[in-house]
Amino acid sequence: MRLSSKRSYFFGFFAAVLTLLPLLLLVLWSVSKKWQYPGLWPQEIGLKIFKQMINEPSFLPASLNSLLIASITTLISLLIAVPAARYFAFQTILSQRLIEVLIYLPLILPAIAVITSSQVLFLQLHLTGTFSGIILIHTYLCLPYAMQVLLASYRQLGEGYSLTAESLGASSWSIFWQITWPLLRPGMTTAASLVFIVSFSQYLPTFFIGGGRILTLPLLLLPYANNGRFGLASAYSLVFLGCTMLGVFVFKKAIGGIQRGTKR
16 A cells, blocks of 8 residues: 555656646746846846747737637537437437537548648638638537537436436426536536536637737747747747636636535
8 A cells, every 4th residue: 555655646746746836837937037048047037038028919819819719619519418418318219320420520620621621621711800701610520529428427327317307397407407517517517527628728810810810829839939039939828728627617607606515
């Protein structure tokens, strides 16, 4: 038991180092005014990079666009995935393996092929360069994640509770809100968090379908990283991380609340 405990502490410490070390590097790059080789630490520290980032005209619109697109994509994905996952979890016509292949099909296909072909269709529908077009393509790419999480949740939940309540005379609406919804909350919060993070980090769909008219944080972040401007790229990465954490917190609070400890 002691050896097992020591191993668990070691792996926990190792995982913490792997997680915190990149964050430390991002913070150092974002506050460094002068960092030259062979110094292990910045020679000068300041908030010049953050001020430059905040003063950029595209910073606030891109941040708000990212939050808006990811939030709407998450809501639409959940509205589609909840009834669809329930149907696919309990139907007996198709095999479960075939259902999983159908769910993962948008992810199995090459993303660049899907996006470029979608761009042609969206041009015909006058959706290119619009929020609606970006949200639609994000929903297409994020829906499989929500479907898979909620499908597993429904399978674990089963039909026993619903059938028992129905036999006692409860309506479908009462069964959903009083039985299914409370038991499905953990899966819902996981699906919402995953969809929000995936949508928030999309670059190629936003770039192609948005047509450069709608800016998001990934569209601002990647050019700085590719051009070697690591200070601004790190500052944008920290904002990116903060926005995703904020979005996940809001959806977890709205759907299932944040529980601390065990309620008895």
